[in-house]
Amino acid sequence: MEKIAGEIHQWIRKNKGKAVTLLQRLVQEKSVQGQESSAQAIVIEVCRELGLEIDIWEPDSKVLKENENFVSTRESFNDSPNVVACWKGKGGGRSIILNGHIDVVPEGDTIQWDCDPYEGKIENGKVYGRGTTDMKGGNVALLIAIEALQAAGIHLKGDVIFQSVIEEESGGAGTLAAILRGYKADAALIPEPTNMKIFPKQQGSMWFRLKIKGKSAHGGTRYEGVSAIEKSLYVIDVLRKLEEERNKRVKDPLYATIPIPLPINIGKIQGGNWPSSVPDLVTLEGRIGVGPEEGIHEVQEEMEKVLSTIKDKDSWFADHPVELEWYGARWVPGAIEEKHPFVQLIQKNYKDVTQKDAKLEASPWGTDGGLFTRVGNIPTVVFGPGTTEVAHHPNEYIYIDSMLDCAEIIALTLIDWCEKAK
Amino acid sequence: MEKIAGEIHQWIRKNKGKAVTLLQRLVQEKSVQGQESSAQAIVIEVCRELGLEIDIWEPDSKVLKENENFVSTRESFNDSPNVVACWKGKGGGRSIILNGHIDVVPEGDTIQWDCDPYEGKIENGKVYGRGTTDMKGGNVALLIAIEALQAAGIHLKGDVIFQSVIEEESGGAGTLAAILRGYKADAALIPEPTNMKIFPKQQGSMWFRLKIKGKSAHGGTRYEGVSAIEKSLYVIDVLRKLEEERNKRVKDPLYATIPIPLPINIGKIQGGNWPSSVPDLVTLEGRIGVGPEEGIHEVQEEMEKVLSTIKDKDSWFADHPVELEWYGARWVPGAIEEKHPFVQLIQKNYKDVTQKDAKLEASPWGTDGGLFTRVGNIPTVVFGPGTTEVAHHPNEYIYIDSMLDCAEIIALTLIDWCEKAK
Numbered sequence: 100m101e102k103i104a105g106e107i108h109q110w111i112r113k114n115k116g117k118a119v120t121l122l123q124r125l126v127q128e129k130s131v132q133g134q135e136s137s138a139q140a141i142v143i144e145v146c147r148e149l150g151l152e153i154d155i156w157e158p159d160s161k162v163l164k165e166n167e168n169f170v171s172t173r174e175s176f177n178d179s180p181n182v183v184a185c186w187k188g189k190g191g192g193r194s195i196i197l198n199g200h201i202d203v204v205p206e207g208d209t210i211q212w213d214c215d216p217y218e219g220k221i222e223n224g225k226v227y228g229r230g231t232t233d234m235k236g237g238n239v240a241l242l243i244a245i246e247a248l249q250a251a252g253i254h255l256k257g258d259v260i261f262q263s264v265i266e267e268e269s270g271g272a273g274t275l276a277a278i279l280r281g282y283k284a285d286a287a288l289i290p291e292p293t294n295m296k297i298f299p300k301q302q303g304s305m306w307f308r309l310k311i312k313g314k315s316a317h318g319g320t321r322y323e324g325v326s327a328i329e330k331s332l333y334v335i336d337v338l339r340k341l342e343e344e345r346n347k348r349v350k351d352p353l354y355a356t357i358p359i360p361l362p363i364n365i366g367k368i369q370g371g372n373w374p375s376s377v378p379d380l381v382t383l384e385g386r387i388g389v390g391p392e393e394g395i396h397e398v399q400e401e402m403e404k405v406l407s408t409i410k411d412k413d414s415w416f417a418d419h420p421v422e423l424e425w426y427g428a429r430w431v432p433g434a435i436e437e438k439h440p441f442v443q444l445i446q447k448n449y450k451d452v453t454q455k456d457a458k459l460e461a462s463p464w465g466t467d468g469g470l471f472t473r474v475g476n477i478p479t480v481v482f483g484p485g486t487t488e489v490a491h492h493p494n495e496y497i498y499i500d501s502m503l504d505c506a507e508i509i510a511l512t513l514i515d516w517c518e519k520a521k
Numbered sequence: 522m523e524k525i526a527g528e529i530h531q532w533i534r535k536n537k538g539k540a541v542t543l544l545q546r547l548v549q550e551k552s553v554q555g556q557e558s559s560a561q562a563i564v565i566e567v568c569r570e571l572g573l574e575i576d577i578w579e580p581d582s583k584v585l586k587e588n589e590n591f592v593s594t595r596e597s598f599n600d601s602p603n604v605v606a607c608w609k610g611k612g613g614g615r616s617i618i619l620n621g622h623i624d625v626v627p628e629g630d631t632i633q634w635d636c637d638p639y640e641g642k643i644e645n646g647k648v649y650g651r652g653t654t655d656m657k658g659g660n661v662a663l664l665i666a667i668e669a670l671q672a673a674g675i676h677l678k679g680d681v682i683f684q685s686v687i688e689e690e691s692g693g694a695g696t697l698a699a700i701l702r703g704y705k706a707d708a709a710l711i712p713e714p715t716n717m718k719i720f721p722k723q724q725g726s727m728w729f730r731l732k733i734k735g736k737s738a739h740g741g742t743r744y745e746g747v748s749a750i751e752k753s754l755y756v757i758d759v760l761r762k763l764e765e766e767r768n769k770r771v772k773d774p775l776y777a778t779i780p781i782p783l784p785i786n787i788g789k790i791q792g793g794n795w796p797s798s799v800p801d802l803v804t805l806e807g808r809i810g811v812g813p814e815e816g817i818h819e820v821q822e823e824m825e826k827v828l829s830t831i832k833d834k835d836s837w838f839a840d841h842p843v844e845l846e847w848y849g850a851r852w853v854p855g856a857i858e859e860k861h862p863f864v865q866l867i868q869k870n871y872k873d874v875t876q877k878d879a880k881l882e883a884s885p886w887g888t889d890g891g892l893f894t895r896v897g898n899i900p901t902v903v904f905g906p907g908t909t910e911v912a913h914h915p916n917e918y919i920y921i922d923s924m925l926d927c928a929e930i931i932a933l934t935l936i937d938w939c940e941k942a943k
Contacts, residue, residue: 302741304740304741304797306796306797307796308796317885317886317912317913318726318784318786318788318807318808319724319726319784319786319808319810319884319885319886319887320784320885320886321781321784321786322780322781322784326786326787328757328787328790329757332754332757335750335751335754358744359743359744362740362741362742362743362744364740364741364743364748364796364797364798364799365748365750365793365800366740366793366794366795366796366797366798366799366800367792367793367794367795367796367800368750368790368791368792368793368800368803369790369791369792370789370790370791371787371788371789371790371806372788372789373788373789374728374729374730374786374788374789374806374807374808374849374850375726375728375786375788375807375808375850376786376788377786377788378787378788378789378790381790384793384796385740385796385797386740386741386796386797388741427796428797462741463739463741463742464739464741464742465741490739491739
């Protein structure tokens with residue numbers, strides 16, 4: 100095995116240029132929501148060269164809509180294909196899904212970028228651009244890992260099912276479609292940008308909208324009205340206490356170093372329309388974290404209950420209850436045991452490749468991992484080469500060495516998990 | 522005098538239909554900002570019939586801009602004429618300005634109206650419509666008062682200067698233009714909707730905008746950011762305490778029954794743009810009341826000072842100070858002594874006409890009265906027939922009897938103030 104590991108290491112280092120060029124090509128295709136097909140075309144080309152069995156389809160929103168885990172901001176997935184490419188095993192080994200999303204978030208304000216977000220500039224050992232870290236660099240690591248094994252003449256017993264999915268950034272419809280199409284495996288790995296930390300657990304999250312009512316009046320006689328802004332301060336305070344309560348219950352050592360494991364974030368506030376009128380409506384929009392072992396409905400009910408009790412402390416809310424709406428995006432949480440053999444294998448290979456102990460954590464954000472574990476019943480680990488801090492940010496980048504290290508760790512893990520065939 | 526008072530009373534009651542028709546005609550002209558000229562045409566027609574000396578001009582924004590009291594939301598007053606009509610006295614008496622604004626605020630959401638806002642429907646002794654109360658009913662009372670005196674064959678010693686001005690609802694550029702054009706008098710009366718209370722003092726007010734900064738981060742790691750919403754809660758609290766402090770100092774008995782004499786109203790809040798991002802900016806817009814005897818700059822400085830000290834309690838504000846901007850509308854406050862002979866005359870005539878004691882109060886909102894007292898140096902009283910509560914509201918109305926009572930009180934006050942000529 101040591102000889103094979105050495106060969107894989109050598110091959111990956113020697114093919115650094117190939118890996119970087121592939122990443123650059125993927126970054127140059129601006130695969131924001133609805134424009135994924137040209138980036139997928141490159142993925143398909145690479146999978147063909149690897150001799151994989153390729154399945155390309157546009158998810159059917161009619162079918163997806165029947166599943167309670169479906170959320171999306173769009174009605175149709177025409178021209179937004181999912182790609183699944185299978186490296187069939189010889190039989191008798193454990194199978195694995197290697198999943199990465201091809202969609203990227205928009206580049207935002209280009210003035211904040213020091214380079215073209217879709218050029219793929221290389222500087223100081225990094226590739227810059229939208230999607231380098233989140234998560235085209237991770238996808239390249241997956242493909243390079245497969246190619247390295249093939250180059251070493253290795254055949255595996257178990258199937259390796261590579262997935263390049265759409266829609267992760269909008270709630271996971273691409274991965275859900277792959278699950279509903281019947282793709283299953285004994286484990287799944289998603290190389291989202293974790294700074295090479297291993298996330299056996301992933302936080303879920305969902306968005307909420309609150310409407311807080313007041314009573315209008317002239318600002319000069321504001322005592323004749325009821326300010327929805329003042330009432331919203333009370334609601335914000337209630338949410339803060341709910342966050343405190345929820346986080347007191349988190350005992351998971353994976354969250355030991357996280358200041359607020361399951362944050363409730365109020366991201367948007369809007370109320371009133373005239374400086375000298377008492378505002379009669381405030382809208383709050385936010386995001387609540389769902390613990391890896393929590394249920395979506397359980398968390399929704401907890402917030403609903405807390406909001407329904409505020410009338411006991413302020414009778415205004417008895418006649419003017421806060422309206423709560425669960426809207427927009429939602430990410431299902433996911434978790435497997437830290438001692439799960441799949442986690443342990445990645446830990447071991449991380450140490451072999453980097454000579455350092457792997458760090459285990461729980462993700463502070465949602466990924467498609469929740470869908471695999473909760474809907475697909477597939478043990479899933481999120482582990483990838485991207486830099487967490489620059490995901491969704493201007494000047495997003497990835498360290499080339501991290502990408503190669505990650506490819507090496509994944510290649511070794513494939514051998515361990517799926518087993519080398521004779 | 523009793524005989525004359527009786528004649529005036531009779532004439533006004535007999536001409537109720539004429540007064541109501543004039544009010545309806547004025548309401549039917551939708552004289553919102555920029556569309557005042559057709560309503561002014563009716564005023565001019567009536568003033569011509571009364572034989573007054575008429576001065577019609579479009580205020581010159583270039584001249585106005587040089588005055589520090591000028592505020593407006595528009596650049597030019599083309600097609601928005603001011604009308605001043607003088608009933609010249611025989612000489613030797615005190616002069617008076619009778620001032621009313623012809624502009625109305627927009628009708629707002631017409632679904633909330635039970636009638637056409639610009640029809641002038643009569644029902645149960647009231648005329649309904651935008652501007653009935655604020656303040657075309659008051660303007661009709663002024664014109665009917667003059668006509669009643671003329672019908673009784675009365676000539677006055679002092680000049681009566683009737684003014685139908687634009688722009689009161691946007692900060693008083695019309696009245697300021699009349700002052701700057703040289704119109705002066707020994708007293709001024711503005712029949713704004715006071716529920717027939719006498720306001721020797723009027724609160725001023727001005728708008729402010731606050732920008733409160735935060736630091737953006739992903740909602741899942743909100744502890745890495747600083748929420749501008751949370752910081753704005755602190756700023757709102759500081760404003761609440763400032764309001765408390767300011768109102769503790771108000772000892773004026775005219776404010777004795779007012780819960781918050783000088784309110785600070787936060788009318789608008791807006792912050793953040795994504796539910797799962799930590800918001801890095803919140804904007805608050807509001808209105809601060811300026812006491813009748815306070816200076817505009819003095820109040821501005823007080824708020825600026827309070828905001829500059831919050832960094833002592835929260836060091837975030839040292840590096841990220843709250844930005845304060847004085848923008849938009851502003852109304853100069855005004856005051857005359859309660860014992861001023863002009864106030865006493867109105868009080869006496871109110872009692873004579875209604876058989877009740879007049880109520881003296883200080884207005885909770887700004888009027889053009891502040892410009893007269895502060896800029897024109899003219900003792901001013903605000904006293905009018907409109908219903909305070911429905912000003913700027915859907916289904917605005919005025920009691921016809923109040924309008925006639927007010928006309929009668931004004932007519933008698935003109936005789937007392939300007940003196941009957943032989």
